[in-house]
Amino acid sequence: MVDSSVSFLLDKLSSLLQEEVNLQKGVREDVQHIKYELESHKAILRVADAMEDKDPELKAWVKRVRDVAHDMEDAIDKFNLRLVDQLGQANNSSFHKFIFGFRTMKARRRIASDIQSIKSKVDIISQGRPDLPGIGSRQRLPSRLDSQGDALLLEEADLVGIDKPKKQLIDLLFNEEVGRAVIPIYGMGGLGKTTLAKQVYDDPKVKKRFRIHAWVNVTQSFKLEELLKDLVQQLYNVIGKPAPEAVGQMKSDKLKEVIKNLLQRSRYLIVLDDVWHTKVWDSVKLALPNNNRGSRVMLTTRKKDIALYSCAELGKDFNLEFLPEEEAWYLFCKKTFQGNSCPPHLEEVCRKILKMCGGLPLAIVAIGGALATRGRANIEEWQMVCKSFGSEILGNDKLEDMKKVLSLSFNELPYYLKSCLLYLSIFPEFHAIEHMRLIRLWIAEGFVNGEDGKTLEEVADSYLKELLDRSLLQVVEKTSDGRMKTCRMHDLLREIVNLKAKDQNFATIAKDQDIIWPDKVRRLSIINTLHNVQQGRTEFQLRSLLMFALSESLEHFSVGSFCSNGYKLLRVLDLQGAPLEVFPAEIVNLYLLKYLSLKNTKVKSIPGSIKKLQQLETLDLKHTYVTVLPVEIVELQRLRHLLVYRYEIESYVYFHSRHGFRVSAPIGLLQSLQKLCFIEADQALMVELGKLTQLRRLGIRKMRQQDGAALCSSIEKMINLRSLSITAIEDDEIIDIHNISRPPRYLQQLYLSGRLDNFPHWINSLKNLVRVGLKWSRLEEDPLVHLQDLPNLRHLEFLQVYVGKTLHFKAKGFPSLKVLGLDDLEGLKCMTVEEGAMPGLKKLIIQRCDLLKQVPLGIEHLTKLKSIEFFDMPEEFITALRPIGGEAYCRVQHVPAVYSSYWRDGGWDVYSLETLGERESDSSHATAMRSLEICTLWKV
Structure with a gap:
């Protein structure tokens, strides 16, 4: 992990050497020397993560490298802070340049002194550098963890929850496909991939079908020739012949040829267990012939990209899931209480411990085994385990294998992803982390490396996807069009990551009053109360400050009140909520600030002095009461995300339920803007927007x-635009956006709220459109005609869009649509769905269509539907859908969930048609309300 600190510092050193800063004589040479020495250490730092826990000397050396990297970063940031402080008082005249140089002399002397001191420390560290084997090549890891070996020895009777996935895998092995197919099993470490694969591999039916079979242990440290020799030996054993002595001297190409010849005339099954790199499959696949005999290859991996890559030609990936709650509880009791039931007085605390295991079999077995030796009379001892779970993992030998398995994925990460994953430790447990919030924070922290042809946001998004594909993050919530909305770490992995973050002083979490504070605090997360922040012995050198769920008022809030001068280098200040x-x-004196969030606060105004934050990249004022920004906002030339709006959710159908902001300044000066939402329109602004060619997302309010x-x-000039939302000044005001000859080719989301005298025909050409929302259009022509051929459209919403009597969904129309919402189509009397229309539709919402008395004709053709929701629909419509006596019930009985709701007495009454009209429980009510929000709240 210290490799991350050094790599980020090297980037800063390079920038310092390139900047036109008049450093004192000899300083550049010292900086270059420090840079050279640290670069020479990178090889050893690459392997340090996997070794330092077992080598105290190495761990101490790594800590010294980390400390000197932090000292150097502090020196550079303090120097930049002093320059910025003086730069604000200078202008471009020769006299003022002279004055600026004179005033910054002290700063240049200070950094010269700091760098001299740091250079001495670096030289001492270089002299004490440990001499480790394997530097220059990838460090060899143990061939197998104990827990992986144990997985091969388990009996089926000892397993829980394996029957269903085992049957599914065997079905894939036995299907009628004659070509060689690859079946990768993927998921996070500890899910039981090896266990499942071994149970399938050893099944008598499988052995009978695949008489030629072999199991190959791969691991991170595989050597191709050794792997191939092992495979040759196994194949000769299974056919009952001794392997030729010459095999021991063969090179890879010859070994592959031998394997291919052995397999060419047989139906075979080869298992590649624990694959970490795509090159494993590339190295082996040519030795496994596609002999058209129904041969199969099973492969276990933690990485989704390897799974998809290996089965790209022919096969099907198998995502192993976590144990359901009841199966997890059964396994927990089996291991903890030797198959007996849990004592009643321990059940509550045991359920809490089990929740932290998150359905991960390895964790349940390991923790159950550790708890099995504890006395059952003293409940406080069990509660202590629940309260200090991380410490229990760290200090319990019986949990060492579990820690190794979970740590292995972290240690294998490239340096830039380690920092990104460690950063998640800042968020409270059970906290669903917003996708874009995380990306902007990573960028502000400096974790994201630039790549040619990509924005930093796109690079950060690829980092997030890689963590997901490596099974290190889980998606909590998706948008209706399939995009990730929030994510989190598995609880056990989170504990491992938290331990690493604490050990490496990556971040300090002030949640409990009795925490042990480090000597220096660089990133601080305050949870629940400011009283947990220690004053006195701890030195604050804050780069990041985040607060969560504070209970006390911040009426007289001051960062300096609890960390003195140690906050002036802040890059991230997140006061959300x-x-x-x-x-x-x-705040305006935090000159190095890159990220400022006041989201969900009651702040009403922003001062003009915000112009002093020249490094600011993100200003998040969502759901505050700010409606006007000062003209000085346009002086923030680095601003990339300007987010100022709020919703009134309870009155979603009210036209003015969303509020944006206005600014009487030339917004076109903000050349770096990528997201601008929601700005109130005027004639000058419309012209200015054409200068913002980097915009990805644009939201406009009160358009005339x-x-x-x-x-x-202006839109024609926004070649990078991905999302566009336009709302008229009133619901009967016409939105005149027909004359766009060159629409943004990459546009994915389009929201139009206001009158349309006719449908904008340029929308037909937007092949990348994924989501379309239209409100108050009042079109006389059928809008479906213009939208049905869009190949990627997944989500479509209409509110008072069409005044016609019929809607006709034609065969082959809307090939990718997943969600359809129709609201208040006042003239609609008939809706028809031809067979083959909307073949993938999963969710249908129809509400407040008062004249629609008949259930849509052809709704039975929508075979992929998972839910239908009707809100405030006519009684005749609902009656026809009743299970008893409903003439249309047979047309929707294939749909798992059908709900009907009415707005009564200020709340929704929700009914399930499957329960003969009985009112649903509160949970169903909440589900319906969430669906309502999905259907009606549009976000850019």
Whole structure:
């Protein structure tokens, strides 16, 4: 992990050497020397993560490298801070340049002194550098962890929850496909991939079908020739012949040829267990012939990309899932209480411990085994395990294998992903982390490396996807069009990551009053209360400050009140959800700040002095009461994300339920903007928007008909636009956006709220459109005609869009649609769905269509539907869907969930048609309300 600190510092050193800063004589040479020495250490740092826990000397050396990297970063940041402080008082005249140089002399002397001191420390560290084997090549790891070996010895009677996945895998092995097929089993470490594969491999039916078979242990440290020799030996054993002595001297190509000849005339099954790299499959696949005999290859891996890569030609990936709650509880009791039931007085605390295991079999077995030796009379001892779970993992020998398995995935990460994963330790447990919030934080922290042709946001998004594909993160919630909305770590992995973050002083979590504080705090997460923040012995050198769920008011909030001067180097200040009503004045003096979030606070105004935050990249004022930004906002030339809006969720059908902001300044000066939401329109603004060619997402409020021509011209220049939302000044105001001859080719989301005199025909050409929302359009022509051929459209919403009597969904129309919402189509009397239309539709929502008395004709053709929800529909419509006596019930009985709801007395009454009209439970009610929000709240 220290490799990350050094790598980020090397980037800073390179920038310092390139900048036109008048450093004192000899300083550049010292900086270059430090850079050279640290670069020479990178090889050893690459292997340190996997070894330092077992080598105290190495661990101490790594800590010294980390400390000197932090000292150097502090020196550079303090120097930049002093320059910025003086730069604000200078201008471009020769006299003021002279004054600037004079005033910064002290700063240049200070950094010269700091660098001299750091250079001495670096030289001492270099002299004491440990001499480790394997530097320059990848360090060899143990061929197998004990827990993986144990997985091969388990009997089926000892396993829980394996019957269903085992049957599914055997079905895949036995299908009628004659070509060689690959079946990769993937999922996070500890899920039981090896155990499942071995149970399938040893099944008598499988052995009978695949008389030629072999099991190959791969691991991270595989050597190709050794792997191939092992495979040759196994194949000769299974056919009952001794392997030729010459095999021991063969090279890879010859070994592959031998294997291919042995397998060419037989139906075979080869298992490659614990694959970490795509090159394993590339190295082996040519030795496994596609002999058209129904041969199969099973492969276990933690990485989704390897799974998809290996089965790309022919095969099907198998994502192993976590144990369901009841099966997890059964396994826990089996291991903890030797098959007996849990004592009643321990059940509550045991359920809490089990929840932390998150359905991970390895964790349940390991923790159950550790608890099995504890006395059952003293409940406090069990509660202590629950409370201090991380410490229990660290200090319990019986949990060592589990820690190794979970740590292995972390240790194998490239340095840039280690920092990104460690950063998640800042968030509270059970906290669902917003996708874009995390990406912007990573960028502000400096974790994201630039790549040619990509924005930093796109690179960060690829990091997030890689962590997901490596099974290190889990998706908590997706948007209706399939995008990730929130994510989190598995609880046990989180504990491992938290231990690493604490050990490496990556971040400090102030949640409990009795925490042990490090000597220096660089990233601080305050949870629940400010009283947990220690004053006195701890030195604050804050780069990041985040607060979560604070209970006390921040009426007189001051960062300096609890960390003195140690906050002036802040890059990240996230006060989301804090009880704050006034913009803290001291923020404008945080000259290095890159990320500022006041989201979900009661702040009402932003001062013009915010212009001093020249490094600011993200300003998040969502769901605050800010409606006007100062003209000085356009001086923030690095601003990439300007987010100022709020919703009134309870009145979603009200036209003015969303509020944006206005600014009387030339917004076109903000050339770096990528997201601008929601800005109130005026004639000058429409022209200015054309200068923002980097925009990815744009939201406009209060647009008038006469603004249309200028906006169309500006949109044509936004070649990078992905999302566009336009709302008229009133619901009967025409949105005139028809004259766009070159629409943004990459546009994925389009939201139009207001009158349309006719449908904008340029929308037909947007082949990348994924989501479309139209409100108050009041079209007389059928809008489906213009949308049905869009190949990637997944989510479509209409509210008062069409005044016609019929909607006709034609065969082959909407090939990718997953969600369809129809609301308040006042003239609609008949809806028809031809066979073959919307073949993948999963969710249908129809509400407040008062004249629609008949159930849509052809709804039975929508065979992929998972749920249908009807809100405030006519009684005749609902009656026809009743299980008893409903003439249309047979057409929707294939749908797992059908709900009907009515708005009564200020709340929704929700009914399930499957329960003969009985009112649903509160959980069903909540489900329906969430669906309502999905259907009606549009976000850019």
